[in-house]
Amino acid sequence: METLMTILVGFLVMIAVYLLLSRNLIRVILGTAVLSHAAHLLLMTMGGLKKGSAPLLGENAESYTDALPQALILTAIVISFAVTAFLLVLAYRTYKKTGTDNLQELRGFEDE
Amino acid sequence: MNNIIAMPMIIPLLTGIILVFLRHYTKTQRVLSILSSIATVAVSLVILYQIQQEGILRLDFGGWIPPYGILFVADSFSMLLVVTTSIVTGILLIYAFSSIGQQFEHMFFYPFVFFLVAGVNGSFLTGDLFNLFVCFEVMLLSSYVLITMGGRKVQLIESIKYVTINVLSSWFFLMGIAYLYGTIGTLNMAHLSVRIAEVGQGPLLTVISLIFLIVFSLKAGLLLYFWLPGSYSAPPTVIAALFGALLTKVGMYALFRVFTLIFYHEPIITHTAIGVMAILTMIGGSVGALAYNDIRKIVSYNVVIAVGFILAGLAISSEIAFQGAIFYLIHDMIVKALLFLLAGTMIYLTGKTKIEEMSGLIRNYPALGWLFFITMLSLAGIPPLSGFIGKVFIGQGAIESGSFALLIVAFASGISVLYSLLRIFLNCFWGETIINEDDDVPLKKGMLVPCILFAIMTVAIGIGVEGLAPYVSDAARTLMNPEIYIEAVLQGNR
Numbered sequence: 001m002e003t004l005m006t007i008l009v010g011f012l013v014m015i016a017v018y019l020l021l022s023r024n025l026i027r028v029i030l031g032t033a034v035l036s037h038a039a040h041l042l043l044m045t046m047g048g049l050k051k052g053s054a055p056l057l058g059e060n061a062e063s064y065t066d067a068l069p070q071a072l073i074l075t076a077i078v079i080s081f082a083v084t085a086f087l088l089v090l091a092y093r094t095y096k097k098t099g100t101d102n103l104q105e106l107r108g109f110e111d112e
Numbered sequence: 113m114n115n116i117i118a119m120p121m122i123i124p125l126l127t128g129i130i131l132v133f134l135r136h137y138t139k140t141q142r143v144l145s146i147l148s149s150i151a152t153v154a155v156s157l158v159i160l161y162q163i164q165q166e167g168i169l170r171l172d173f174g175g176w177i178p179p180y181g182i183l184f185v186a187d188s189f190s191m192l193l194v195v196t197t198s199i200v201t202g203i204l205l206i207y208a209f210s211s212i213g214q215q216f217e218h219m220f221f222y223p224f225v226f227f228l229v230a231g232v233n234g235s236f237l238t239g240d241l242f243n244l245f246v247c248f249e250v251m252l253l254s255s256y257v258l259i260t261m262g263g264r265k266v267q268l269i270e271s272i273k274y275v276t277i278n279v280l281s282s283w284f285f286l287m288g289i290a291y292l293y294g295t296i297g298t299l300n301m302a303h304l305s306v307r308i309a310e311v312g313q314g315p316l317l318t319v320i321s322l323i324f325l326i327v328f329s330l331k332a333g334l335l336l337y338f339w340l341p342g343s344y345s346a347p348p349t350v351i352a353a354l355f356g357a358l359l360t361k362v363g364m365y366a367l368f369r370v371f372t373l374i375f376y377h378e379p380i381i382t383h384t385a386i387g388v389m390a391i392l393t394m395i396g397g398s399v400g401a402l403a404y405n406d407i408r409k410i411v412s413y414n415v416v417i418a419v420g421f422i423l424a425g426l427a428i429s430s431e432i433a434f435q436g437a438i439f440y441l442i443h444d445m446i447v448k449a450l451l452f453l454l455a456g457t458m459i460y461l462t463g464k465t466k467i468e469e470m471s472g473l474i475r476n477y478p479a480l481g482w483l484f485f486i487t488m489l490s491l492a493g494i495p496p497l498s499g500f501i502g503k504v505f506i507g508q509g510a511i512e513s514g515s516f517a518l519l520i521v522a523f524a525s526g527i528s529v530l531y532s533l534l535r536i537f538l539n540c541f542w543g544e545t546i547i548n549e550d551d552d553v554p555l556k557k558g559m560l561v562p563c564i565l566f567a568i569m570t571v572a573i574g575i576g577v578e579g580l581a582p583y584v585s586d587a588a589r590t591l592m593n594p595e596i597y598i599e600a601v602l603q604g605n606r
Contacts, residue, residue, distance in 0.1 A: 083249075
């Protein structure tokens with residue numbers, strides 16, 4: 001299972017890098033979103049995908065799943081959503097202001 | 113329990129939340145923000161004093177004993193930076209009152225400044241890596257908002273680069289955390305240090321440490337500073353000053369923490385890498401500072417040079433060099449804020465940004481000219497001012513450990529700092545005045561007073577080094593001997 005997840009993470013990073021390298025602003029933003037989710041999956045995988053009961057003491061199970069990676073990912077997902085939302089608004093405002101979403105054309109602005 | 117430790121983060125956070133609801137009441141916002149800054153400074157000073165009395169303090173949230181819970185740790189190093197952060201923010205707020213304008217004040221300027229400070233203070237205080245990430249993000253999100261505030265075209269374009277680079281570095285950070293948790297199985301910094309000392313820092317852990325080096329270098333502007341000059345010259349003066357004074361320092365703090373507490377076993381790889389990067393940073397920063405004739409760019413590249421200089425102290429890695437680096441960090445936060453304010457004020461007064469377009473400002477604004485002169489001397493490290501002692505200690509450390517390349521580049525970079533600022537001074541303040549008396553823009557008191565306060569602080573630190581020295585030497589001792597930190601976190605039963 002870990003191997004499968006690692007391959008998935010690598011695949012997501014590949015897609016993210018492809019999107020990040022494109023000229024279109026929206027694609028870059030999508031790339032950053034995919035990249036952060038690849039990081040979340042990696043966090044989950046590296047914590048170990050243990051098969052066990054929910055980490056509650058009342059369960060009386062033999063083994064418990066490690067709760068820490070899930071807590072970390074929950075926090076990281078919230079942050080990545082906030083950043084993605086901010087980036088989308090930023091891209092929209094930039095488009096309104098400059099009239100282009102092509103990163104090549106956004107280069108070399110001196111001052112207004 | 114020492115609940116007081118959480119205060120430097122909680123007070124700005126609560127103030128920020130309250131100020132969100134008061135957006136239309138400008139006066140109330142100003143009064144509240146000043147009161148809150150004073151409270152933060154007072155609380156931080158109390159904590160700094162307590163650390164000298166009782167040793168390193170810690171706060172386990174929810175009573176979870178480390179290494180299981182989330183915790184805040186306050187040692188002299190982090191508290192010195194928290195105190196400086198709080199003071200610098202307070203003084204910058206005074207400048208903001210007279211310069212930022214109604215539009216910004218109604219668009220949540222003060223709340224986001226406080227969220228930024230909460231993030232910065234949180235990063236200094238936290239005791240585990242994941243909360244360092246969270247506090248970094250709190251700080252970065254506020255900085256994204258502040259950098260785009262106003263929505264000028266340049267700001268929007270520069271902030272796209274800034275945000276994208278930071279998302280990428282956050283990805284690296286998460287990746288580092290994931291690998292570290294996978295190999296070591298803990299994220300508490302003291303516990304990490306113990307476990308790595310037990311198993312030895314093998315090649316795998318060294319690679320992970322290099323991931324952290326990349327992450328924090330991106331945040332601190334060590335070698336990977338390409339995003340810095342553009343984004344620091346785009347926003348309004350106060351915000352640029354806040355960034356120049358605080359943001360890179362957090363990255364540097366993280367580098368110091370990680371490479372003195374956790375990954376200190378392979379200095380030949382990691383610390384050499386930091387040394388080489390510091391040298392390249394100083395050279396690159398010097399080239400940039402000398403190449404541009406836009407005041408904002410020159411000032412931004414000065415931030416880069418300082419980053420290289422301070423991290424030279426980390427690369428040398430001896431107690432005296434750490435002392436120098438800490439002195440220089442404190443000095444740099446104050447003087448960089450002052451430098452950004454002065455540059456911004458000059459641009460406000462003349463409406464120009466290029467140094468050739470200004471001339472003879474000292475005739476119209478003598479106080480501003482002298483303040484700039486003091487700043488220049490302080491940054492160059494002339495004795496009675498605050499930059500001197502840091503340079504001496506880092507130099508001494510470099511000589512003792514025989515790292516002469518670092519020594520030469522560090523002091524040569526000092527000369528280029530002096531030259532780049534001298535260029536501004538000669539072009540803008542000397543010579544024939546080009547402003548006739550009719551369109552002489554008055555220099556507001558509210559802009560001059562904060563600059564004078566900063567100037568007084570740099571002189572006071574320079575003269576009163578004796579008073580600061582015990583705190584700094586305690587901080588350097590803790591950095592040099594990680595056992596002190598580990599013992600305080602893992603064994604104390606406070």
